[in-house]
Each structure stands twice: as C-alpha cells, then as structure tokens.
Amino acid sequence: MMLDFVLNYVVWDPSPTVFSSFERLRWYSLLFALGFIISQQFMVYFFRKEGQNEALVDKLTIYMVLATIIGARLGHVLFYEPEKYFSNPIDILKVWEGGLASHGAAVAILFALWLYSKRTPGQSYLWVVDRIVIVTAMTGAMIRMGNLMNSEIGGKDTGTDSGFVFAYDAEDILNTLKVPIESIEAYKPEDRSAELQGNGIVPVNFDLKISKGNFSKEDLATILERDIKYALTQFNSSKEYLAEPLETPLNFELAEQPDGYLVTVKTFGRAKYPTQIYEAASYFAIFLILLGLWAKYTSRLPDGLLLGLFLILLFGARFGWEFLKEVQVDFEQSMQLNMGQLLSIPLVIIGIILVGRALKNGFKPAKT
Secondary structure, rough: HHHHHHHHHEEEEEOOOOOOOOEEEEHHHHHHHHHHHHHHHHHHHHHHOOOOOOOOHHHHHHHHHHHHHHHHHHHHHHHOOOOHHHHOOHHHOOHHHHHHHHHHHHHHHHHHHHHHOOOOOOOOOHHHHHHHHHHHHHHHHHHHHHHHHHHOOOEOOOOOOOOEEEOOOHHHHHOOOOOOEEEEEEEHHHHHHHHHHOOEEEEEEEEEEEEEOOOOOHHHHHHHHHHHHHHHHOOHHHHHHHHOOOOOOOOOOEEOOEEEEEEEEEEEEEEEEOOOHHHHHHHHHHHHHHHHHHHHHHHHHHOHHHHHHHHHHHHHHHHHHHHOOOOOOOOHOOOOOOOHHHHHHHHHHHHHHHHHHHHHHOOOOOOO
C-alpha cells in the first residue's frame, strides 16, 4: 500500500485564493503573514527566557518585515530580471504580481538587523541574528508552502510516473473559453491506469461543467474540439505542464445533463518534482535543529554559531534542490549552475567561517 502511494502521481490544482468569494486573500499572502506572526511569538519567548525587554520585539518585527519584503523584491529585480524592471521602474512596486528572491531577503535582513542592533543598547548584532535565523527558517518553510498553493517554483519532469502534475494554469486558461463554464476540475483518472508507460507522461482528466445557453450539443462539440485543443497545446504554461500531442485529435466526451453539459477532456500531464515540498520540509527541519540547539544551550551559545549553521544548512539545501527545479528566467537555460545556486555559494562559505569562528571561541560559561 505504501509503495503504491509513493509511486502514484498527484494532480495538483488548488485555487491560490483562500476563499472563492474573496480573491484578494491568497494562500501565499496568508502563509507569509502567519510566518511573521508566529515568529514574533517565538522571539517574545526568546527575549523573556534570556532576560531581554520583550517590548523590543515589536521594533524588531518592523525591521524584519520591511527588510524581507524590500530585500526579496530588489533581489529578484537585480539578480533575475534587471532589464525588465529598469525599463519600467514602476513595476518594481507591483509585488503582488510575484517576483521575490530569498537571497535578496537574506542580505537585507542581515543589514536591517545591523541597524537594529546599533540602535538597541544591550543587544549585540550576532546575538540578535542568532535568534532571528531560528524563526526565519520556519517562515521560509511556510512561504514555500505558499508557493505550492500558487503552483509556482516547481520542479523538473521526474521522468517517472510519480510526482505532481500542476494543472491550475491549464484550468485558468480553459476558464477563458467563450462558452458559459460553471466549473472546471482536474483529476487523476483511475480508469486510465493502463495508459501509464513509466516515462512521466501520465493521464489527466478535466471535467468542465457548461451551461446550456443557446448551444446545441453538436455546435458545442465543434467549438470545444477546436478551442480546448488550442488552449491545451499553444500556451507556454500548458506546454510546460501538459503533454497532449499536437497532431492527435482532442479526446473528449460530451454528455448532456438536465441543467447543462458535462465535458470530460482526456489528456496527459507531466509528472514533476514537488520541490516546494522538499524545500519546505528541509527548512522546517533546519528550524527544529536550530531551536533544539537554542533550547539546550540558550545563553551559552557562542555568538554566530546559529547564524553560521543557518547559512550552511539552508543555502546548502537550496543549492541541492535547485538541481531539481525548473529555471526561473530564460537566461538560466545556458548556465551550468543557476542564479539561485551561484548566490548560495558565498552564503554557505560565510556560514562555514562563522561556525569555525564560533567553535574556536567555545561555549560561554553557564550563568550562576
């Protein structure tokens, strides 16, 4: 049973909005915000446990939120799409359209915490950063789950019949058809398992519920055969996630119902690595490791140890998972290592230096 589960593929098509009636609230934004809210409570606990003024956490949170958003945005602009944004600078402000880079956030956070520590007597820079990185790892895990709910930053084709077929983009395109569509659902058809070939091209069905309107069944069939075929084969997002051959006729069934029509489109998808889950799991594990070290040693930790471990573990994991991820921008196609990996290398090196320095200094004596 467990082996069947591991080998099975998943058709993934959740709506990025939390409530269909309120499209402004999206899973990504909710998880992003929850990450900061939960992090703030952890920081209050850290401050209380180590005899620091808890009221300073509010000030620290403002620094963190601003640094994360501004740094992540500017990181994407500078590292991934500078020509696009410098030709139209006003687009830099359109954060809601996507485009955030964790490496930019990391640099901005380190700088913001330096400013915070300079203006906060009694808290050294490394002491503050060592506590912040614990909750940063947890927030990073939540943000990656937000990416999963957005069906973005996914992995390459697995080449096997296990993985995720990201179907939301295709659903979004199908919703633009000039027929009165009431609902679309993508799913894994259990009755098509004989069509699996072990090459990662897997059966996927789309059920479209369509109002009758003024369409006869014959006219609707003619329109759908042309338009659905175009939608599933001519858009870049469809080509990335689906695998319907251009030369084959559209395979679909059209059934008349009392209140409309049910169209079942039988196509194929590409099983991909769910790298969002891999990264989220890695970051949460890093959070637990750092939290465990803090819980065991607390104020005895040498300054910079947790920061160094964070940089090594998180950006080392990021470097590894990038091998399974699709490139984010076109210029990465010709690169041996993508931009995310190149930016991770210096951060890992800095982490190694910090850990070596911290271990050389040794653990602080226990307070009596």
